[in-house]
Amino acid sequence: MERQLTELWYRPRSRLSLLQPLAWVYGAVVRVRRSAYERGWLRAHGVGKPVVVVGNLTVGGTGKTPLTLWLIERLRERGLEAGVIARGYRRRGGHASARQGPQVVRADSLWQQVGDEPLLIHRRTGCITVVCEDRVAAARRLAAEPVDVILSDDGLQHLHLARDCEIALIDGARGLGNGRLLPAGPLREPASRLRHVDLVVVNGEAEHAPITATALTAAPVLRMRLVAGLAHRVDGAGSARPIESFRAGRIHAVAGIGNPERFFRDLEGRGLEVIRHPFPDHHPFAAGELEFPDDWPILMTEKDAMRCAAFATPRLWHIPVTAQLDEADAAALLDRVYRRLDAVRRRIEAPAPVDAAERIEAAPSVDAAGKRKL
DSSP states (O other): OHHHHHHHHTSOOOSOOTTHHHHHHHHHHHHHHHHHHHTTSSOOBOOSSOEEEEEESBSSOOSHHHHHHHHHHHHHHTTOOEEEEEOOTTOTTTTHHHHHOOEEOOTTOOHHHHOHHHHHHHHHHOOOEEEOSSHHHHHHHHHTSSOSEEEEESOTTOTTBOBSEEEEEEETTTTTTTSOBTTTSSBSSOGGGGGGSSEEEEESSOOOGGGGOTTTOSSOEEEEEEEEOOBEETTSOSOOBOGGGGGGSEEEEEEOSSOHHHHHHHHHHTTOEEEEEEOOTTOOOOGGGGOOSSOOOEEEEHHHHHTTGGGOOTTEEEEOEEEEOOHHHHHHHHHHHHHHHHHHHHHHHSOOOHHHHHHHHHSOOBOTTSBBOO
16 A cells, blocks of 8 residues: 555656545645644744754655764764654554653664664764654753754654754655645645745755745755665674675665665666565564575665664675765755854843743744744
C-alpha cells in the first residue's frame, strides 16, 4: 500500500484522485490549526533556548538528518554546542512515549527504543539527543543540558513548539510530487507554507522547476548534495572499502529509507551492478529478509545499518553520507541561522520590566507558522 501511494503521489499530475475529498478535509484541518496559532487560541511554547527546525513538507526522506549533522559540526566550529530533539519515529512504545517522558539517547541505546535516526545522530556527533513524541517536553529536557542551540530533526508541522529559525528541505528529484495534500499527495502542508520559512534547501539536482519559482517562496533557495563515503562492515570488523571496489560482481542494494531510488541510482552511477531491494522507510529488518541465495555483498545506508547490527554478517556493508553545500550556499545558510541566534540572544539579554518579561515567558509572540517574531 505504501509503495502504491508513493507511485501515485510522485507521478506527473493528472486528473483528481479518488482520495482528493479526503485531502480537502485534511487541508481544512491544517488551515484551522494554523489559524488557531495565529490568533492565539493555541499557544506555541518556548523553552528558554533558541530552536532551529530542520523539516520538510513532504512525506518521506529529503536529507534532514545529513543536514542536521552538517549543522552540528558547523555550529561547533563557532563554539556553539547543539543538542537534537526528535520524535524517534517507529520506536518501540509509540504514543506511549509521551506518557513515559523524554528519553536521552546513549551510544549503547537500542534503535527500537530511541529510533534509528536519533541513534545515528548521537553516535556520529556525540551531541546530546532527546527523543519524545511530545517535542515541547523533549526540548524542555534538552534545555536543561549544557547546549546553546536546540535542533529539531523534523517538526516543521509541530507548531506547539516555538521556533526561531526554520529550514525546509525538498528532494530535488521528487520535488513536491503531484502538489496535493495527504492522502491524495505527499504534502503535509500546502506548498504556500514555504513562504513562511527562513531557508529552502534542495537536496540534489532540482528536476522540478517550481522549486526555484519566486512565487513559491520568498526565502533563499540553496543547494545541497549528499556525498557517499567509504563502505564499512555493519559488524564493525575489517577495513573500510571504496564503493568502486564492489564492481567486480553483482551486489544486493537494500534500502529502507524515504527515497530508496536515490541510493540505488547513486550505486549504479558508480558502475555497480545492482540488484534492488526497496523496503518501507524505517523498516524493522529481520535476519531472514537479508539471506539471499548467493554470496554477493549486501550494501545499505547507514540508517538501515542501525536496524541490522544485531544480526550483521561479514557480507553486510553500510555507506555513510555527508551533506555538502558550495561555499556561497553554506555561507548564506549559516549567516541566516547565526542572525536568528543573535536576535534570540539580544532578546534574552535585553532588560525588561518584570511584568513584560512574565508576559513573554507565558505566551511568546509567534507567527502563523509557530515561529517567534523577533
